[in-house]
Amino acid sequence: MYRPEPLLPSPSVSAIDRSHDWNSSARALASGDQLLVTDLYSTGLNTLAALRRLLESRHPDLRDFASEREFRGDYQRASQNLLAPIKSQQLALDKAPEIGWFGELYRDCVDFLLPYPQIQGLNSSWQWYVKGIEIPVLHRRLFPFYGTYFPTRFDHLELFDNWLQNYTGPRELACDVGTGCGVLSLQLAQAGFARIIATDSNTNAVESVRRELVRHPPGCEVELLEADLFAPRGEQLELIVFNPPWLRGVARSPIDEAIYYDDTLFERFFDLARSRIAAEGRLVLLFSNLQLSADSATPHPIQQELESGGRFLLVDHKKRQVQKASAKTRRRKRDPTNEFVELWELAPANSC
Ligand SMILES: C[S@@+](CC[C@H](N)C(=O)[O-])C[C@H]1O[C@@H](n2cnc3c(N)ncnc32)[C@H](O)[C@@H]1O
Structure with missing residues (x-):
């Protein structure tokens, strides 16, 4: 650990x-x-x-x-x-x-x-x-284990919640890549998915979700794995969700890996996601304009994939302005006025 x-x-x-x-x-x-x-x-x-x-x-x-x-x-x-x-x-x-x-x-x-x-x-x-963090979209608290990322703002989770409410595809098998404290997996469980594979490269995050599932059994099958992005093998996935790190930079500890992505992460992710997604499947990424507003020269990794990756096509793109963090858990004093969170829905390129 x-x-x-x-x-x-x-x-x-x-x-x-x-x-x-x-x-x-x-x-x-x-x-x-x-x-x-x-x-x-x-x-x-x-x-x-x-x-x-x-x-x-x-x-x-x-x-x-x-x-x-x-x-x-x-x-x-x-x-x-x-x-x-x-x-x-x-x-x-x-x-x-x-x-x-x-x-x-x-x-x-x-x-x-x-x-x-x-x-x-x-x-x-x-x-x-001990006290837990209230997660409005789940209507309950999560209890993050040491060294595990947890959300303190909820706009992106609300975007995902709205997306799930309008989702009409199959609900047999989804994969939550980089599960953190498990929030997206629990949203998927709440939305009626039968099986969820949840991965994280951070051992502490996997332990966090393991404890959460014992504390509150979700009523569906959740397979937890410590893995780099995806499980090494497995079935084709109907839905892949990923809330990746939002800033380009160097991670110096496992918790930093929730915040900073290196130059290889998105390329590796899209490549593997393309090989694992079902023909009619959907890929949902949650992202923000944080990196772009800090440094407009860095390409937006999802736009870059859509423009030149050739693996996925855009189905939908929603964005929403960020609210202030709750005073109890506020980590940064960022001004959220120009900050947006984004939901990107993609489909594999040859299925559209
Ligand atoms: C921004 S956090 C999101 C956590 C959670 N899904 C949520 O929405 O609150 C990103 C998560 O991805 C994980 N992660 C980063 N790189 C990863 C990789 N290569 N493979 C698996 N998980 C990774 C981090 O450890 C972190 O838990």
Whole structure:
């Protein structure tokens, strides 16, 4: 299972507690020293707040995109130098939150350290896992496992829901490529599909959906697979759905693979999809204009396929303006005014 890498205690790490000046600790972190918090969880949070202030003062024009990116890079690097101790599957600090992931993901480790940002990520993820995320199109909550992508905006899911309501094709077998926390598979189950194959290349996502299916059996057969795009072999598919990563870039961790696509992903996807789709089948992709609005020189991968791939033809294209994320789960402060989500329905080229 994917987890933040545990670090071994080391004599080169200096201990800090509430008696230390947060600003001087922040300066030490920024210059590359590693510090270990030894008393209160809040000592670490206050030190990170001081680090943020210090780095903000070094990047005064945060409205400028390049400067903001530099600030974020500096903060990410320096904050990794602040460490917390974990002993016997508990954060060994006073007034620390309960994070059940230590018991789930670190059974093989007794005494180790983790950088504070990873602890914060584990903590948020545990809260989401315990409380669940309300998914309006499913009329219920999903409980994403650590390291699994889950939606915080729902416009694309509503587009898919509307599409499913008007879908008149067969409902025997669909494939949900890159299932994440399983939301599209559960929409397909809700729409009456008899069998669904759900794949993801991220082990944690597969575990997330496995738990979800145990928690709430969907009333149809769901075959879960850890796979690169498609199962290695199998029947022809009546419907293939894929909500791919929306930004071109480099994934540095399994969770990043939900966000960033490399130069080969769409070519490989369309090639395999063409060989797996039934003659009268449909391919549905959910996408957005995010990449295009960040960099208009990058080709839109679905338009590119339609213009020159020769494997699929356009059946329908719907788009919708994005609403603001819910305040509880908001991850980014993006202005959604010019952001659109898209649903692309394609058919294999020689069947039209
Ligand atoms: C944007 S998320 C969508 C998740 C989910 N389907 C949804 O709509 O919320 C993209 C998902 O595709 C998965 N993924 C990325 N590359 C993949 C690949 N080559 N094979 C299988 N899954 C992949 C990621 O791990 C992630 O779970």
